Amino acid sequence: MVAVTQLVVTTVLVGLGVASALPPKIGTTSVGNRNGASLAGGRATLKQVRRPSYRFNGARAVYRTYLKYGVPVPEDILEAVAHTDALNAATVKRDTASAPAEPTDPRFDIAYVTPVSIGTPPQTLYLDFDTGSSDLWVFSTDTPPEQLSGQQIYAPNTSSTANLLDGHTWSIRYGDGSASSGNVYTDNVTVGGLTVENQAIECAQQVSSSFTRQSEIDGLAGLGFNTLNTVRPKSQLTFFDNAKPHLDSPVFTADLKAKKAGTYDFGFIDKSKYTGEITYVPVNPDPGYWTFTASGYSVGAGNFSSAEIVGIADTGTTLLYLPTAIITAYYRQVQGATNSRTYGGYVFPCNATLPSFTFGIGEARLTIPSSYMSYAPVTEGSATCFGGLQNSNALGVNIWGDVALKAAFVVFNGEDPPTIGWAAKPLEE
Numbered sequence: 001m002v003a004v005t006q007l008v009v010t011t012v013l014v015g016l017g018v019a020s021a022l023p024p025k026i027g028t029t030s031v032g033n034r035n036g037a038s039l040a041g042g043r044a045t046l047k048q049v050r051r052p053s054y055r056f057n058g059a060r061a062v063y064r065t066y067l068k069y070g071v072p073v074p075e076d077i078l079e080a081v082a083h084t085d086a087l088n089a090a091t092v093k094r095d096t097a098s099a100p101a102e103p104t105d106p107r108f109d110i111a112y113v114t115p116v117s118i119g120t121p122p123q124t125l126y127l128d129f130d131t132g133s134s135d136l137w138v139f140s141t142d143t144p145p146e147q148l149s150g151q152q153i154y155a156p157n158t159s160s161t162a163n164l165l166d167g168h169t170w171s172i173r174y175g176d177g178s179a180s181s182g183n184v185y186t187d188n189v190t191v192g193g194l195t196v197e198n199q200a201i202e203c204a205q206q207v208s209s210s211f212t213r214q215s216e217i218d219g220l221a222g223l224g225f226n227t228l229n230t231v232r233p234k235s236q237l238t239f240f241d242n243a244k245p246h247l248d249s250p251v252f253t254a255d256l257k258a259k260k261a262g263t264y265d266f267g268f269i270d271k272s273k274y275t276g277e278i279t280y281v282p283v284n285p286d287p288g289y290w291t292f293t294a295s296g297y298s299v300g301a302g303n304f305s306s307a308e309i310v311g312i313a314d315t316g317t318t319l320l321y322l323p324t325a326i327i328t329a330y331y332r333q334v335q336g337a338t339n340s341r342t343y344g345g346y347v348f349p350c351n352a353t354l355p356s357f358t359f360g361i362g363e364a365r366l367t368i369p370s371s372y373m374s375y376a377p378v379t380e381g382s383a384t385c386f387g388g389l390q391n392s393n394a395l396g397v398n399i400w401g402d403v404a405l406k407a408a409f410v411v412f413n414g415e416d417p418p419t420i421g422w423a424a425k426p427l428e429e
Contacts, residue, residue, distance in 0.1 A: 056376040058386025059084045059344030061318050067174035067210050068132065068317070071395050080344030087379040113217055114264075117190040118201060119159030125152050125218035129264060130316030131254075131290050131412065132399075134228035134238050135170060136189070137202035138219030142182060147207045150215035154203060161197070162187040170202040170231045178208040184231055189239060194266065196243050200236035220316070223252070223412070228288030240266070240414065250414035254315055256406035258372060258428045274409035274423035279364040283418040289314070290412060292420045294400075295362055297322075299330050300355030304365070311398030313410065313420055319375060320357075320368075320403040321392035330357060330373075330389055337387070343378045346387040350377060357389065359404070361422040368407040369427055375403070 059080035066073045113126040118138070125138055139151040156162035162185050171181035182205035189199040204219075211217070222228065222238055229235040244250040247267030255273045256262040263273070284291040294309040309322065327346065331337040333355045337348040348354075354370040375386045388403040411421035 057081075057084050058347075058375050058378055061375065061386075062344050062390060064210055065317055065319070065321065065399065065401075066395065067178070067208070069395060069397060070174060074394055076341045077344045080340075080342060083342055084344070084379060114191070114221070116221060118154055119156070119187045120161040121159075122190065123152075123154055123159070125154060126216070127219050127221040128217050128316055129223060130220050130314070131223045132312060132314035132316045133172075133220060133222035134224040134226055134288055135172065135202055135220060135222045135230055136200060136239055137170065137172075137180065137182070137204060139207065140182070140203035140205075142203050142205045143207055144205075147204075147209075147212050149212050152218045154201065154219075156185045156187065156201070156203065159187055162201075163198075165200070165231075167233065168231055172230050174208055174210065178210065179206065180204055180208050180211060181206045184236070191239070191266075194243060196239055199239055199242055200231060202231065223315070224290065225285040225288040225418075227285070244414055252412050252414075254405055254410045254412070255425065256315070256402055258406050260428060262406065269411060274425045276424055277364075278409070278411055278421040278423040279361045280411070280413065280419040280421040281362055283413075283420050285418055290418075290420055292361075295360035297326055297360065298358045298365075299333055302329075304358065304360065305329075306360075309359070309398055311392075311400050313400045313405065313412070315402065315405060317399050317401035318403070319387075319399075319401050320389045321395055321397075321399040321401070322389065323398065324391055324393050327389065327391045330355065331387070339391075343384070343386060345390045347378060347384050348374075348387065350374070350383050350385040352385075364422060364424075366408050366422055366424060368404055372403055372407055 059077065063073060063077055063081045066077065114129050115124050116127045117124055127136075127138070138154045139148060140153050141155045141157065143153060156164070165184040165186060168184040169181065170184060171179055173179045182203045185201045185203060186198040187201050189196050189201070223240050224238070226235060226237055226241055229238065240252060243266065249267055251269070252264060252266045253269060253273075254262075254264055255270075263270075269278075281292050289312040291310065291312050294311065296304055296306040297309070298304040309326075311322075331339075331346055331348075334348050334352050336352055337346055339345070340347045354373045356370045357368045357373060358365050359368075360366075373388045375388045378384045378386050392398045407427060409423040409425045411419075411423075413419045413421060
């Protein structure tokens with residue numbers, strides 16, 4: 001889940017090329033209308049919030065990653081999910097009707113979502129900003145009641161700017177054989193003060209149980225490349241691509257934080273949010289992810305091992321997934337660490353001393369602090385913790401999720417050809 005954010009719409013020009021570092025060009029937000037999109041005002045700021053209903057579960061975090069990337073879920077992960085779900089259910093404390101909802105434990109950087117306004121008058125839904133997908137889909141009045149679990153829903157029939165896209169449907173199929181699908185409307189979407197008119201809103205008529213269970217998420221706002229969009233017969237542009245022609249530069253940045261608010265900035269690079277230079281490397285947008293190649297890694301104070309690690313920068317994935325050789329090198333330095341079938345991944349005593357993890361972007365080196373490498377206790381109050389670094393081999397793809405992203409300032413450059421930039425920044429331990 002992404003960290004708490006603000007969204008700022010301004011401008012900058014970022015450079016292209018391998019391992020280049022160019023300063024930003026400051027400009028002004030343009031206002032206009034192209035392909036049904038418009039921008040209002042010069043700057044807009046959006047603060048994200050933490051939803052109070054989320055319960056951390058390492059096995060389920062891994063399970064959702066398999067579903068997202070359409071990979072069949074291994075039997076041991078299914079068993080671990082059932083086991084940890086049962087344990088968590090046994091510890092649920094039920095509030096009275098008059099008791100205020102308490103926020104999720106701030107020790108864990110999970111369950112952060114972005115309030116987004118849809119329609120006229122505006123309806124606020126809390127969406128997961130996700131660079132690993134390209135659909136903007138929401139729970140809606142068309143979603144069967146039995147597939148809802150406390151989510152806010154979009155009601156297109158109450159919006160004067162909503163229009164049904166006749167004959168258009170969408171469907172996302174997951175690794176457990178389930179699917180989310182539905183019809184498609186266009187409507188105004190506002191993120192802070194940035195408004196896109198006629199944005200495709202994919203309304204759920206059928207929702208995978210994995211999303212029904214996530215009552216803190218009302219839908220997803222995909223920020224991947226348009227080739228991943230599932231609307232048929234004609235795919236639709238993402239929110240970013242609809243807004244992009246009206247920005248001085250087609251970029252957005254992610255400055256996710258540990259245990260506090262972070263920011264997403266669109267069209268703007270804030271120099272105060274990073275140190276040193278931004279190092280840019282090429283992105284392969286086929287089949288639609290922000291895929292780049294890291295140049296190697298080191299564990300703790302160990303020597304740097306040069307290696308081409310092809311992976312995806314994904315704000316919609318909580319954990320960091322890397323190959324077996326790297327996993328082994330890391331967890332051999334964690335006393336008591338084991339690859340647990342019971343809990344669905346690498347676990348260790350919560351009081352264990354963890355090493356940091358460093359990865360290379362070109363010649364640059366970025367370090368994930370040891371405190372970021374622990375996800376959460378396997379269940380509420382447990383002395384066993386689930387690792388923030390897990391094995392990618394069964395997934396078939398390396399994923400740089402929020403464990404890594406919150407340790408850096410990251411620029412998603414949508415120019416042609418696209419690049420991704422990484423920079424160091426002050427970190428909260």
